[in-house]
Amino acid sequence: MAEGLCRAMVQDREWEVISAGFFVDRPSPPHEGTLVALAKHDIPFRTLESTRLTPKLLRRATHIFTMTDTHLVSLRKQEPKARNRAHLITAFSTFGEHKDQDLADPIDGGPDAFDETFRILNDAMPHIIRFVEHGE
Numbered sequence: 502m503a504e505g506l507c508r509a510m511v512q513d514r515e516w517e518v519i520s521a522g523f524f525v526d527r528p529s530p531p532h533e534g535t536l537v538a539l540a541k542h543d544i545p546f547r548t549l550e551s552t553r554l555t556p557k558l559l560r561r562a563t564h565i566f567t568m569t570d571t572h573l574v575s576l577r578k579q580e581p582k583a584r585n586r587a588h589l590i591t592a593f594s595t596f597g598e599h600k601d602q603d604l605a606d607p608i609d610g611g612p613d614a615f616d617e618t619f620r621i622l623n624d625a626m627p628h629i630i631r632f633v634e635h636g637e
Contacts, residue, residue: 502535502615503566503590503622504551509544510626516633519562521554523575528552532608534615542619559583564633566590569603593628594621 504520511518528550531539539546552558559565559580565587567573577584594600599621607614 502531502538502618503568503626505531505535505539505544505546505549506619506622506626507630508549510630519558520549520551521558522551523554523572525551525553532615534607534612537612538615538619541616542623556580562586564588566629568606571603588632590625590629591621593625593632595624595628596621599624 504518507518531546531549531551535549536546554576556579559576560582562583563586565576565583566589567576567587568590570589573587573589576587589601589603591599591602591604604618604621605614607618610617
């Protein structure tokens with residue numbers, strides 16, 4: 502979902518936006534709930550897929566954003582040089598109750614959970630984009 506939202510917001514830039522995870526065995530499409538949430542906001546999703554987070558991908562990434570602190574700690578252990586390039590996605594949220602908190606995977610929560618995840622990501626994403634562009 503974050504990949505689709507970010508791509509939609511930076512479509513006028515030449516950015517590469519990739520979704521990757523520790524437990525992805527092979528490239529896989531988004532969950533149906535993600536597709537529904539993105540479609541509600543007219544965000545294209547046909548080309549989205551998640552891939553395995555590899556050491557090579559970690560080294561190549563200029564910025565890395567995680568949904569949970571556990572993921573953040575894990576990737577920093579896997580690639581210590583990524584420490585300053587890796588951030589918790591909710592660190593950029595303006596919603597006080599979500600600031601610096603884990604963003605739960607909505608997969609078991611039904612449509613409302615996907616809508617809430619979209620709301621949180623939609624709030625954080627402009628700040629993430631500004632951070633990537635200007636370091637602010």
